[in-house]
Amino acid sequence: MSIAGAAQTATVTPEAVAVAALATGVIWLLLGVTGAAERVVRWIGRPIIIGITLGLGLAFMLQGTQLMATAIWFAAPLLLVTILLLVRKAIIAMLLILVSGVAWALITDPSMNTALAATHPGFVSPEWPFANLSWAAVFTGVVMLALPQVPLTLGNAVLAPVEFNNKEFPQRPVTERQMAVSTGIINTLGSCIGAVPMCHGAGGMAAQVSFGARSGGAPVILGALLIVLALGFSDSLAVLLRLFPQPALGVMLFLAGLQLALGSCDFARDKGERFVTLGTAALAMWNVGIAFLFGILLLYIARRGWLRL
Structure with a gap:
C-alpha cells in the first residue's frame, strides 16, 4: 500500500503523514549524500x-486501458487522434485531451455546472503539522509508512527516472545521487507544511515528455499551478478535479506508459538476463518494491548459472 493510500484510512493521522514525509526526506538525503x-x-x-522501468510502463498502459474502458467509444477515438x-x-494533442475531457465532464455530469458556479477562491495557509505530535504518530509515520516505501521509491523514483532521462536526454544526464538528494x-x-511524501516518478516524467516537454520548465509550470490551487482553491479542488474524467486520464496514462516502456526495450543478449528483466517487469506491474527484491535474487541465481533456460 502506498503512503497516499494509507493516509486515507482512519488510523493514519495528519501528524503521522508529516512524520513519514520527514523520515522519507532524511532517508533519501542520507542515501544520496553518502x-x-x-x-x-x-x-x-x-x-x-530495465525490468522495473518496463514493468512500470506496462502497468501505466494497463491502468490507462482500464480507465478508458469506462467510456471506450469516447476514449478510443481520442487516443487515436492524440497519437x-x-x-x-x-x-495540440495535450490541449485536445484537456478540452475533450472538460467537455465530456460537462456533458455527462449534469451537476458540474452547478458545482462550478459554487466554487470560489479563498486563501488557506498551511499549518505546522507537528504541534500535536505523539509517539504513536512517530511510530506509524516511520515504521508503517516511510520504511516500507524505500524499495518502491528506489525503483519508481530513482532507478526508473534516471534510466528514462538518460535515454531520452543523453546530453543532460542525471545520476542516482542527484535524484536521491x-x-x-x-x-x-514538504514535511514542515504537512505535505505527503513525494517523489519524482517515472510515469509523470514520461507523460510530460510524451506531450512535448523538453526541459525543467514543464514541472515548474505544473508545480506553480498546483500551489495556486492548493492555496487559493483548496475547498473546491474535488470539483475542479472532476473536470478531468477517467477516460481522458486513461488516454494520458496509456501514452505515458507507452513512452516509458518503449525506452526500456534494450534487452541484454544473455538469455538469463533477459529472463531476469522480464520476470522483474511482470512483478513491477504489481508491486515495484517486491519486483526489486525478487529481481536481485533472480539475477544472483542467473549469474551463478543455476538457471536452465
Whole structure:
C-alpha cells in the first residue's frame, strides 16, 4: 500500500503523514549524500533497472486501458487522434485531451455546472503539522509508512527516472545521487507544511515528455499551478478535479506508459538476463518494491548459472 493510500484510512493521522514525509526526506538525503544510492545501483545491475522501468510502463498502459474502458467509444477515438497529433504537434494533442475531457465532464455530469458556479477562491495557509505530535504518530509515520516505501521509491523514483532521462536526454544526464538528494530535499521541506511524501516518478516524467516537454520548465509550470490551487482553491479542488474524467486520464496514462516502456526495450543478449528483466517487469506491474527484491535474487541465481533456460 502506498503512503497516499494509507493516509486515507482512519488510523493514519495528519501528524503521522508529516512524520513519514520527514523520515522519507532524511532517508533519501542520507542515501544520496553518502553515495549509497549509486552503490546500490551498481550492485543490482541493469537487467533489474530495465525490468522495473518496463514493468512500470506496462502497468501505466494497463491502468490507462482500464480507465478508458469506462467510456471506450469516447476514449478510443481520442487516443487515436492524440497519437496522430503527437507525431507533429504535441502541444495540440495535450490541449485536445484537456478540452475533450472538460467537455465530456460537462456533458455527462449534469451537476458540474452547478458545482462550478459554487466554487470560489479563498486563501488557506498551511499549518505546522507537528504541534500535536505523539509517539504513536512517530511510530506509524516511520515504521508503517516511510520504511516500507524505500524499495518502491528506489525503483519508481530513482532507478526508473534516471534510466528514462538518460535515454531520452543523453546530453543532460542525471545520476542516482542527484535524484536521491532532491527527493530528500522536497520531502524534508514538504514535511514542515504537512505535505505527503513525494517523489519524482517515472510515469509523470514520461507523460510530460510524451506531450512535448523538453526541459525543467514543464514541472515548474505544473508545480506553480498546483500551489495556486492548493492555496487559493483548496475547498473546491474535488470539483475542479472532476473536470478531468477517467477516460481522458486513461488516454494520458496509456501514452505515458507507452513512452516509458518503449525506452526500456534494450534487452541484454544473455538469455538469463533477459529472463531476469522480464520476470522483474511482470512483478513491477504489481508491486515495484517486491519486483526489486525478487529481481536481485533472480539475477544472483542467473549469474551463478543455476538457471536452465
